[in-house]
Amino acid sequence: PWQRSTYDFFVPDKLREEMQKKMFAMQQQLPMPGTLPRLDHYFALFPLDTTNRKNTASFGYPSWMYKAMSSRNGRYFALRRLEGYRLTNENAVLSVVKDWKRVKNANIVSVHEMFTTREFGDSSLIFVYDYHPNSKTLLEQHPQANARYRGAQPVPEQVLWSYICQIANALKAIHSFNLAARCLEPSKIIVDKNRIRLAACSILDVVNFESNKRPVQELQMEDLVKFGKVILSLATATPMSRLDVSSALESLTPKYSTTLKEALTWLILPGPGEFKTIHSFIGGISNQLADFLDLAFHDRDEIYSQFARELENGRVARIMMKLAAINDREGVPGNPEWSNTGDRYQLKLFRDYVFHQVDAEGKPVLSIGHMLSCLNKLDAGTDELVMLISRDEKMVYVPSYRELKQMLDRSFNELVKLSKHGASGAN
Amino acid sequence: PWQRSTYDFFVPDKLREEMQKKMFAMQQQLPMPGTLPRLDHYFALFPLDTTNRKNTASFGYPSWMYKAMSSRNGRYFALRRLEGYRLTNENAVLSVVKDWKRVKNANIVSVHEMFTTREFGDSSLIFVYDYHPNSKTLLEQHPQANARYRGAQPVPEQVLWSYICQIANALKAIHSFNLAARCLEPSKIIVDKNRIRLAACSILDVVNFESNKRPVQELQMEDLVKFGKVILSLATATPMSRLDVSSALESLTPKYSTTLKEALTWLILPGPGEFKTIHSFIGGISNQLADFLDLAFHDRDEIYSQFARELENGRVARIMMKLAAINDREGVPGNPEWSNTGDRYQLKLFRDYVFHQVDAEGKPVLSIGHMLSCLNKLDAGTDELVMLISRDEKMVYVPSYRELKQMLDRSFNELVKLSKHGASGAN
Numbered sequence: 001p002w003q004r005s006t007y008d009f010f011v012p013d014k015l016r017e018e019m020q021k022k023m024f025a026m027q028q029q030l031p032m033p034g035t036l037p038r039l040d041h042y043f044a045l046f047p048l049d050t051t052n053r054k055n056t057a058s059f060g061y062p063s064w065m066y067k068a069m070s071s072r073n074g075r076y077f078a079l080r081r082l083e084g085y086r087l088t089n090e091n092a093v094l095s096v097v098k099d100w101k102r103v104k105n106a107n108i109v110s111v112h113e114m115f116t117t118r119e120f121g122d123s124s125l126i127f128v129y130d131y132h133p134n135s136k137t138l139l140e141q142h143p144q145a146n147a148r149y150r151g152a153q154p155v156p157e158q159v160l161w162s163y164i165c166q167i168a169n170a171l172k173a174i175h176s177f178n179l180a181a182r183c184l185e186p187s188k189i190i191v192d193k194n195r196i197r198l199a200a201c202s203i204l205d206v207v208n209f210e211s212n213k214r215p216v217q218e219l220q221m222e223d224l225v226k227f228g229k230v231i232l233s234l235a236t237a238t239p240m241s242r243l244d245v246s247s248a249l250e251s252l253t254p255k256y257s258t259t260l261k262e263a264l265t266w267l268i269l270p271g272p273g274e275f276k277t278i279h280s281f282i283g284g285i286s287n288q289l290a291d292f293l294d295l296a297f298h299d300r301d302e303i304y305s306q307f308a309r310e311l312e313n314g315r316v317a318r319i320m321m322k323l324a325a326i327n328d329r330e331g332v333p334g335n336p337e338w339s340n341t342g343d344r345y346q347l348k349l350f351r352d353y354v355f356h357q358v359d360a361e362g363k364p365v366l367s368i369g370h371m372l373s374c375l376n377k378l379d380a381g382t383d384e385l386v387m388l389i390s391r392d393e394k395m396v397y398v399p400s401y402r403e404l405k406q407m408l409d410r411s412f413n414e415l416v417k418l419s420k421h422g423a424s425g426a427n
Numbered sequence: 428p429w430q431r432s433t434y435d436f437f438v439p440d441k442l443r444e445e446m447q448k449k450m451f452a453m454q455q456q457l458p459m460p461g462t463l464p465r466l467d468h469y470f471a472l473f474p475l476d477t478t479n480r481k482n483t484a485s486f487g488y489p490s491w492m493y494k495a496m497s498s499r500n501g502r503y504f505a506l507r508r509l510e511g512y513r514l515t516n517e518n519a520v521l522s523v524v525k526d527w528k529r530v531k532n533a534n535i536v537s538v539h540e541m542f543t544t545r546e547f548g549d550s551s552l553i554f555v556y557d558y559h560p561n562s563k564t565l566l567e568q569h570p571q572a573n574a575r576y577r578g579a580q581p582v583p584e585q586v587l588w589s590y591i592c593q594i595a596n597a598l599k600a601i602h603s604f605n606l607a608a609r610c611l612e613p614s615k616i617i618v619d620k621n622r623i624r625l626a627a628c629s630i631l632d633v634v635n636f637e638s639n640k641r642p643v644q645e646l647q648m649e650d651l652v653k654f655g656k657v658i659l660s661l662a663t664a665t666p667m668s669r670l671d672v673s674s675a676l677e678s679l680t681p682k683y684s685t686t687l688k689e690a691l692t693w694l695i696l697p698g699p700g701e702f703k704t705i706h707s708f709i710g711g712i713s714n715q716l717a718d719f720l721d722l723a724f725h726d727r728d729e730i731y732s733q734f735a736r737e738l739e740n741g742r743v744a745r746i747m748m749k750l751a752a753i754n755d756r757e758g759v760p761g762n763p764e765w766s767n768t769g770d771r772y773q774l775k776l777f778r779d780y781v782f783h784q785v786d787a788e789g790k791p792v793l794s795i796g797h798m799l800s801c802l803n804k805l806d807a808g809t810d811e812l813v814m815l816i817s818r819d820e821k822m823v824y825v826p827s828y829r830e831l832k833q834m835l836d837r838s839f840n841e842l843v844k845l846s847k848h849g850a851s852g853a854n
């Protein structure tokens with residue numbers, strides 16, 4: 001994993017493409033700015049919904065998702081707007097936010113704040129979440145769970161187990177804070193490759209703050225049932241609201257293992273008097289959890305080793321910026337010939353050597369491998385010698401990379417000293 | 428996690444330093460090459476042992492660790508040499524390698540091959556493993572587990588649980604292939620930050636191939652006992668060989684939780700007639716496993732988002748290389764003025780604009796933020812316009828970044844066409 005040839009330096013790979021797509025998704029802007037309002041310190045709103053359908057199924061109010069940037073820290077957030085919601089109890093928002101801010105879990109979208117706004121021309125309640133670029137909902141990812149797609153390929157058992165492990169992880173955290181997820185359905189769980197996150201926590205706590213003062217234990221038991229139904233819905237390609245539980249459970253055989261069927265049965269059907277908790281469920285899926293842990297490690301190791309490769313790019317970029325700031329500069333105060341004299345002259349010839357190689361006929365030789373290897377040696381300051389020949393071929397210098405590195409640093413420091421503000425971030 | 432200011436672009440952070448240290452460890456060479464022999468396709472051997480002590484405790488033979496590069500694929504491997512070992516049964520090696528090559532687990536150092544050699548002047552057996560740069564053994568990491576350090580800080584409970592989860596993950600994989608770890612001790616487990624890996628698998632299978640034909644179930648049961656003792660040794664700062672199990676278990680209270688004590692007791696002491704398996708152990712630690720999974724996710728997310736940042740460096744490096752290959756080039760065949768004319772002239776002025784900014788007094792302004800933002804816009808080809816003024820201030824051009832990007836690509840492609848070999852890896 002720690003190995004590379006120069007040739008794969010710039011080869012785009014899946015991970016890199018994926019990250020770039022995320023970067024683009026994050027930076028996406030509306031063609032006509034100002035179409036959507038600014039909400040306090042959140043601006044540059046961009047709609048994330050993929051349909052215009054006003055759906056009240058999840059919260060009793062239509063809801064809309066936007067990404068927005070905060071002017072406080074320049075970071076992006078995901079905002080959910082509950083349209084037409086009139087907040088009657090300010091304390092609801094305060095106490096719910098306080099509770100949920102403590103929950104930090106890899107399978108839960110973190111909640112930041114809530115506020116009301118009239119900027120949309122109605123009375124709306126806004127929930128602010130972490131923004132996870134390029135996420136889809138589980139329903140978008142597996143249209144199987146939607147009746148219209150009946151007959152599609154079933155979701156593979158391993159994928160279902162990975163969801164089970166992750167939702168279990170999320171519920172464990174939520175229940176341990178004496179809270180309940182409440183909103184647990186495929187359209188409110190987002191997925192990014194194989195990672196899933198509960199995406200609508202805290203909303204029903206606010207909406208049902210007054211009307212629905214049920215004991216949290218009861219809501220937690222309900223979470224377990226909904227958890228089972230989310231998976232059953234994906235496994236049987238039936239919308240959650242239309243599940244006929246016992247026949248759906250039966251239909252799992254023979255497509256899925258009996259272990260899966262037993263786990264879902266345990267979650268959904270009332271057991272013989274026992275008090276169900278997410279802890280006892282986790283005890284039952286421990287071996288799947290261990291397998292999943294191993295997968296998570298492999299994923300992490302893959303990212304880590306690709307990162308190590310990329311690091312080299314960073315070092316190369318930094319050293320090229322310094323070189324570019326020096327080479328061919330139109331003099332410095334009091335010394336119009338600065339960039340053609342002294343250290344700078346050798347650095348200029350070095351630039352020619354690295355980037356302007358020609359063959360015997362004077363044709364350009366463009367070898368990224370040559371450029372990279374030279375720049376890496378310069379960065380490392382090796383003792384290897386380089387032969388630099390002046391353009392008129394009258395002068396030859398043979399500095400080591402170590403000396404060239406010293407010249408580079410000296411020259412760049414001269415520029416830094418001459419500049420009023422120094423070079424922010426240049427080390 | 429997807430956010431950054433320009434200021435942290437080049438700020439070295441822990442992860443980057445760690446990766447660089449690994450890179451250096453990997454590339455380390457002996458000052459006098461040739462001190463250590465070449466072993467078949469493995470060359471550039473470099474000793475990894477930190478003492479010269481001939482220790483026969485683990486395998487019955489002294490053993491030595493080296494890193495080496497394979498000339499077959501340019502990758503590094505870790506070799507363990509069993510000094511003075513005389514192989515009597517070739518089949519032992521073949522069948523053991525075949526078994527272990529199937530085991531791929533995030534908490535096990537992968538086994539590649541085994542061979543005998545006389546290159547060290549004796550008869551040695553070499554085991555080839557994955558090389559994990561900058562690893563330490565658990566014993567080196569926690570000298571507490573060594574009697575000489577008695578009285579040191581106890582290993583925190585959370586760390587012990589992370590080891591327990593990981594060794595459980597390793598044993599689950601090993602036992603599922605009908606194998607046993609056999610060599611399970613703090614000096615033969617390597618650690619890299621919080622990740623641990625069993626580092627001496629397969630060796631005792633070879634060494635005891637003839638003499639010790641015990642049923643694998645028995646060896647697996649022994650693995651569980653050793654597993655418990657490894658943790659108990661770390662928890663009580665007692666070398667494994669000198670553990671008095673029952674008093675050591677007693678001494679865990681009150682420093683550690685009863686859950687930990689119960690888990691270790693289960694592993695080490697014979698239970699009431701039950702048949703112990705790693706699976707039943709995993710069932711008992713499922714909640715710690717879930718917590719550990721969440722930590723593993725967070726670790727992965729941290730690496731991922733740092734990687735995303737670094738990616739930007741890669742894009743910037745690529746675009747700067749193209750610019751550097753064009754700017755100020757001493758002509759091309761048939762056109763000595765190439766780099767000062769046409770597209771290239773504007774690219775030259777753009778280079779001045781990006782890298783050679785000066786203030787009203789002609790002093791250099793070195794803002795990495797300005798450079799980065801310009802280069803990112805160039806890479807993205809945005810519609811924003813740039814005002815480029817010639818050095819004599821007689822000409823003004825106002826191209827968009829999109830147009831500049833087209834000029835860059837056109838000019839670079841001209842060079843590529845002129846060059847015989849094209850530009851390998853330049854996209």
Ligand SMILES: Nc1ncnc2c1ncn2[C@@H]1O[C@H](COP(=O)(O)OP(=O)(O)OP(=O)(O)O)[C@@H](O)[C@H]1O
Nearest residue numbers: 048049055065078129130131132135136137187199
């Ligand atoms: N925190 C988030 N970060 C990034 N994208 C998100 C986030 N939360 C939701 N999304 C995305 O926003 C889009 C809209 O989400 P929403 O929950 O409204 O789904 P929906 O299918 O429109 O359901 P409904 O009909 O209930 O509105 C989805 O594509 C979802 O993946």
Ligand SMILES: Nc1ncnc2c1ncn2[C@@H]1O[C@H](COP(=O)(O)OP(=O)(O)OP(=O)(O)O)[C@@H](O)[C@H]1O
Nearest residue numbers: 475476482492505556557558559562563564614626
């Ligand atoms: N696969 C590996 N990759 C990288 N380093 C390793 C690997 N395996 C072991 N090492 C390192 O090599 C060094 C020597 O390992 P070794 O197992 O010989 O430990 P030791 O303390 O010398 O024990 P002993 O006294 O039994 O030889 C340790 O620092 C260890 O971290």
Ligand SMILES: [Mg+2]
Nearest residue numbers: 049063064065
């Ligand atoms: Mg919606």
Ligand SMILES: [Mg+2]
Nearest residue numbers: 476490491492
């Ligand atoms: Mg050793």
